[in-house]
Amino acid sequence: MTSTLELIVFSGLIGVIIGSFLNVIILRVPKNENISLPASHCMTCQKPLKWYHNIPIFSWILLGGKCAFCKEKISIQYIIIEFLTACMFISIALRIDSVSEAFIYSILFSMLLALSVIDLKYKAVPDCISIPTLFVSFLVGDFFNSFSSALFLIGGFTLLRFVVSWIIKKDAMGEADIIIAGIIGATVGVELGLIAIYISALMALIVFFILSKKEYELPFIPFLAFGLYITWIFSEQATNLIRIIYE
Ligand SMILES: [Zn+2]
Structure with a gap:
């Protein structure tokens, strides 16, 4: 038996490590770069980082958010993503008892976090992440239920896209949004999926009016x-x- 505190510390630690890996994916995959080579380096002076420059969150704070060699600023995005992933992993560990299930949900939400940040930065997401994310979402529950709920929401979203695009006379929503709708269906089912999409649309509308x-x-x-x-x-x-x- 593990205590709640041990669970929080353990899942938080795994979270920062995975968050650090997500940073590499976010930085390199949209540019079609290899995610394992070259080793982590400074974006400005290109010098390879020493292992102690590469410890999630701590190194960024110890170096004062600057490169150890050229003193150029390192984006705060890195620690934000590491921190968010840690919080996400802790919340998943606290919600799910089964280790194997928590593992799948952690992979799923990590991939969704990477897709979100890539979409924010590049306004497009690579299929090589979105399609595998859809397949991971089929594994979270009963495969047949997940698959049929995903199909239902993909169908609904495609229809909605067609109608909205016809009304506003330009392309509404991207194909990637439709894949995410499928992931939503597979993860929480159709009914909760519609609630999730409703919450998303409401938040998007609010942010749109604020901006x-x-x-x-x-x-x-x-x-x-x-x-x-x-x-x-x-x-x-x-x-x-x-x-x-x-x-
Ligand atoms: Zn540098």
């Missing part, structure tokens, strides 16, 4: 991923809510 930049193309994947995460974390409460509405 109020008409030309700015708002990436939708971060909202969909966060909507799914919130719905999944509170799925028990959300299911109760659906039951109350139906009765």
Whole structure:
């Protein structure tokens, strides 16, 4: 038996390490670079980092957010992602008892985090991450249920995209958004999936009005991923809510 504190420390530590790996994926995959070679280096002076420059979160703080060699600023994005992944892993470990299930959910939400940040940075996501994420989402529950729920939401989203694009006379939503809708269906099912999409749309709308930049193309994947995460974390409460509405 492990105590809650041990669980938090252990999953948090794995989280920062995976977060550090996600940083490499976010930096290199969209540029079609190899994720294992060359070893981590400074983006400005290209000098390879020593192992003690590469410890998640701590190195960034110890170096004061600057490269040890050229003193150029290192983006705060690195520790934000490491920190977020740690929080995510802790929340998953606290919600799920089974280690193997928690493992699959951790992989799934890590990939969604990487996709969200890539979408924010590049306004497009590589299929080589989004498609495997969809396959991982089929593994979280009963395969047949996950698969049919994913198909249902993919179908619904494709139809919605077609109608909205026809109304506004330009392409609405990307193909990647439709894949994420499938992931949402596979992870929480159709009913909760619709709630997740509703929460995402609401958040996107609020952010859109706050930014109020008409030309700015708002990436939708971060909202969909966060909507799914919130719905999944509170799925028990959300299911109760659906039951109350139906009765
Ligand atoms: Zn440097």
